[in-house]
Amino acid sequence: MSESQWRYGQKQVAWCGLLALAVTGFLAPAAQAEVRVSTEIPTVTADSPVPLVDGKLELSVDDAIAIALERNLSLIVQRYNDADAILNLESSFGIYDTLARVQVSSLSETSPSTTDLDGADVSTQEQAGWNLGVTQMVKTGGSFSADFNNTRSESNSVFSNLNPAYRTDLDLAFTQPLLRDFGAEVTERGISVARTNREISRETFAQQVSGGIQQVVNAYWTVVGARNLLMVSERSLELAQQLHEQNKVRVDVGTVAPLELVQSEAGIATREEEIIRNRAAVADSEDSLRQLLNLDIATLWDVEIVTTSEAETERTEVDLGAAIEAGLAHRPEMVSQRLALENLSLDVMYFANQKKPQLDLSARYGVNGIGGDTTNRDFFTGEILSQMEGDYGDALDQIFDGDFEGWRVALNLTYPIQNRTAEAQSAKAEVNLERGQAELRDLELQVMAEIRKAARALETAGQQIDSARVSRRLQQRTLEAEQKRHDNGMSTSYRVLEIQRDLVDAAYREVFAITGYRTALAEFQRTTGSLNDDSGVVIVDTVEMTEGAAPNGE
DSSP: OOHHHHHHHHHHHHHHHHHHHHHHTTOOOOOOOOEEEESSOOOOOTTSOOOOBTTBEEEOHHHHHHHHHHHOHHHHHHHHHHHHHHHHHHHHGGGGOOEEEEEEEEEEEEEEOOSGGGSSSEEEEEEEEEEEEEEEEOTTSOEEEEEEEEEEEEEOOTTOSEEEEEEEEEEEEEEEESSTTOSHHHHTHHHHHHHHHHHHHHHHHHHHHHHHHHHHHHHHHHHHHHHHHHHHHHHHHHHHHHHHHHHHHHHHTTSSOTHHHHHHHHHHHHHHHHHHHHHHHHHHHHHHHHHHHTOOHHHHTTSOEEEOSOSOOOOOOOOHHHHHHHHHHHOHHHHHHHHHHHHHHHHHHHHHHTTSOEEEEEEEEEEEEEEEEEEEEOTTTOOEEEEEOOOHHHHHHHHHHTOEEEEEEEEEEEOOSSOHHHHHHHHHHHHHHHHHHHHHHHHHHHHHHHHHHHHHHHHHHHHHHHHHHHHHHHHHHHHHHHHHHHHTTSSOHHHHHHHHHHHHHHHHHHHHHHHHHHHHHHHHHHHTTOHHHHTTEEEEOOSOOOOTTSGGGO
């Protein structure tokens, strides 16, 4: 073997070692840090600063997840939906708000006399009023009210014994439905629906977080895989160039035909074309990752992304039964559907109640008083016989002393003969519940199928790594053997380049298998509802609910 042949063989061995490092040097992943993502609407904009190291964006897969969860526009939109659900829940407690009423009025009126009983040629009436009232709903569906009404009236009629006259009334009333609209479940239906919708919104947010994580994970490992494919193609080009240089020497000394140079030059051109495609693939994959991270186009899309996480990871043992059980219990879609069924069950209860007759019990108790200047006149002549001063305080004294009181109790029954609206709404609610239950069963089947498919894909991806690794090693040994044959004049450059191509293809398959295992693992974690937890993501509900408006602190 000549010295040039020996050196070429050594370079090839070194190249094969680098190739092995390219596809197997992913090593073990770094320790995972907790990522806390809040439901609070962030103040992030596209040009918010992102930490750079030496002008480069160094990213581990956890860093990429954290940035995306903070800046991703789809999650920001969902945060607004979540805030809306919280405000709807707070608004639903408004049924227990105490309602206050204030009325102030003034009246002045003159009219011609039509009879001597008017007490004046031109009748003049002046009246002022100020009324206060409060109403409070209670859990049973009833309502309390208190009204304090005050009136001051003055007239020029000689027959007015009190002039001006002050009248005041204090009334306490309670109305309670006994059939339709009776009970806390009916009264607080809106609160219960809003509370469930808030939980559904949170599960929807968790689902979007999971989807966002999976997108980022897939994009991150696509970048890693594309770069490793580029590195493999560059190593392949180096090897083809080395073969071409060796062929030049051998042609010069006359040991091989010039055709060998044509074959090696063709091999170089093919590999250069492949490098061009792989460089474009790297750029495309980086742009996809930049888009998911919502990086500023003007300042960060031309910054180099440096991936720091290693793709090689420990294999996950799949317990299919446990995985299906976990997915059915914890997938956000499953939880949301069960919560939706709770709302549909509430509708069934509510509209069944609405079919009942409207029977209301009402009770009222009140005290009243009257005061003012008292004038006694002769009935026939209108002459003033005596006067006694009085004022508004006299009316209040009578209120407080309870001198004049009254009460009223009543039952009011209302019943639509056909009752078609309530019957139809109740039947519709039952149909909707049955449909929701069918949708839940259908979703369960979908989840089970997805988990089984993802489990098979994960197991297959692991097997593909082993198979591709064996294939690459065998192709590497084949190339070494063929190179020896070539050095001894028993093979052609075309055959060596062909086996080099086979080795590169095997290396490609190993790269795809390793990054494919990562994406298959993310898909399996998503289908079982564990992707957020397995990624170290903790959803923090930082928007505080104010439920103090509810009675009894509820």
